Amino acid sequence: MSDINDTENNNQQIKLAVDCIIFGFNDNKLELLLIKRKDNPEKGRWSLIGGIVSFNEDLDEAANRILFDLSGLENIYMEQVKTFGKVNRCSFDRIVSTTYSAMILKSRYSEDKINRYNAQWFPVTEIPELIFDHNDMVDIAIKRLRRRVRNFPIAFNLLPSKFTLPQLQALYEGILNETLDKRNFRRKVSQMNYLVRLEEKDMSESKRGAFLYRFDAGLFEKEKNFSL
Amino acid sequence: MSDINDTENNNQQIKLAVDCIIFGFNDNKLELLLIKRKDNPEKGRWSLIGGIVSFNEDLDEAANRILFDLSGLENIYMEQVKTFGKVNRCSFDRIVSTTYSAMILKSRYSEDKINRYNAQWFPVTEIPELIFDHNDMVDIAIKRLRRRVRNFPIAFNLLPSKFTLPQLQALYEGILNETLDKRNFRRKVSQMNYLVRLEEKDMSESKRGAFLYRFDAGLFEKEKNFSL
DNA sequence: GCAAAAGTGTTTTTCGTACACCCATGC
DNA sequence: GCATGGGTGTACGAAAAACACTTTTGC
Structure with missing residues (x-):
């Protein structure tokens, strides 16, 4: 998750978020797109790309919208990975987050977007400490990718x-x-x-x-x- | 999902539910536990066992609580399958539902619970029409089960x-x-x-x-x- | 002419699959 | 003694894995 704008609105309602695990490939290494949070909470820490699901959009649509907002890419093959729902996974609010993974062509992800969103590519062997349970999300997505890439022609997206x-x-x-x-x-x-x-x-x-x-x-x- | 008690509370908040796909084995057939809804909405129709996730419980806990409420069984191996989040998957409210699957020993599921919850076992080849997208949920869970049962020692639960x-x-x-x-x-x-x-x-x-x-x-x- | 990457076949081993008969017992 | 389900081994083909040399070309 992320886009944590309404900490004051603690109305005992679970919020639903999506986090995107965006894979790229560069220098013979599998990489991951992360963003450094510009605002509180968790300002300055590395995070997956995520956002709150709107009332009027499908879960899949939310994932695509967030990916589009961040990468400008459309029609990217995305798949749902897993939903994370521990009560205290996020310290200040009750947010359940569904992860999606996408594979994009790194060269198509423009430099100005990288800057605008404070984003950076990291080789999967050098993932920094992330907020909340995002490191768990990454681990699971990588394992799943390694399994699926052997049986489905999805790697060509990279x-x-x-x-x-x-x-x-x-x-x-x-x-x-x-x-x-x-x-x-x-x-x-x-x-x-x-x-x-x-x-x-x-x-x-x-x-x-x-x-x-x-x-x-x-x-x-x-x-x-x-x-x- | 299910436990649809607050249709009046349309406060533009997404609700989160869990639906449990409970497998059993009998007469050399794989079976599924379904319930016939006792109340409106959707009264009298067949449905998965489900409920709304509480603000103070983990998603996994919610699944286990619901399974326990319905089967009396604890410490059952359960795994998350997939989250269903189409806007109109449920006609009267915005509910996102995460499915979990469990395998239980049918003989341990007492007859009085069957009656209390209006439940019934169905061979997977004879699943009736279910509410909402529950048939899709079942299809996906069965496919996943068939895949996993070959690679993990989970069938012993049956x-x-x-x-x-x-x-x-x-x-x-x-x-x-x-x-x-x-x-x-x-x-x-x-x-x-x-x-x-x-x-x-x-x-x-x-x-x-x-x-x-x-x-x-x-x-x-x-x-x-x-x-x- | 040599360094650097592209391209090409064969052998061995492993695994999946097909297949048929004897065993132990209750009746 | 026979019907019923329990238990056992082997042979074949397909797929995976191991393995080394030739080709092309820019420098």
Whole structure:
């Protein structure tokens, strides 16, 4: 949660919040977008991106609105993770918070938004101490991501629409925090007909150049086989 | 959700509820405990067991309290499933509901409680039309159960503390709704050292009798290998 | 010509699956 | 003695894992 503006309104009503766990990928590492609170309470401390759910919006909509407010991105694949409801998880109010996770292309998250929202990317291995139970939220979301990324083609959200296989493998190694065998990895990829090789090569990371691929959602719908 | 007593109190505040999906096992079928609402609104319709979360209780506690109120059972393994938050999921009020699932030993659920709460067991293949989005909740909980039951030793909650391997296999077949090969099933079970065979036999279901086993939680903690 | 990253096959092991008969007992 | 459910082992194929060298090109 966050957006804690009405501490005075202690009317014995539970408030409902959403917290967004926003993953990015950079420098071969899985990263997380956090914000440093500009105001009291908890001013100056690191926090997830969150806000109170409005009376007239779906829970999912609230998550999307908050993500949009903070990143400017729309149509991002988001999934609900878990709801945190301990009485004292937030010291000054009774707020139950549902977490959602999203994966965004870090390069699309403009620098001015970073500044406006006092945001910063952190490698998941270097998450600072966060307010309330946000560190727990992060831990659970990361575990869930590692599980899901093996069985669903969601990691592509962290890459440009055209990507190379070395990039894809580095992405998986970064998310799972383990090294993968190149040949085994590529054999699996080659069975995914919805990963289509383009004629272009990306020359930026090697002299030889690596073929670019794209994820074809339409083709994926036909097979729906994914396992890495 | 349910316990919808304050429709007049439309103070633009989101209310938080918990709905419990209570699984049982009987007659080789996976069953679900439902209640027929005694009062308006939605009087006479089938519903999950649910209630409003109190200001002073943890979300998990609320789920346990509601389960206890309805089943008299304590210390039941419960897990949060998902939070449902569409604006119009409930027609007369804005209620966000978190579902929890539990597995109880049907024989321990006393008949007088069944009557007091207007409850009834339904095989999961014969769930009636439920109020609000409760059918969606049930579908999601069943899918999740089928996934988790293969990877975690949770199904034992549906059996007495001493059980036979034929019983265990029938349980899995009922939950997964598919038949399993007896020898393959038993091979996997024999690798689980925390399933300890007792000297006793259960003679009630065959002339020869079948050895009783028990699940040893302490031994499981040492290995934590489970796959069926 | 060499450094640096891209790309490619084969072997071994592990796991899942299919499958059929004997055992113990109550009647 | 036979009907009923309990209990056991093996062979095959698929998938995962281990493993090393060649290719391309900019410098």
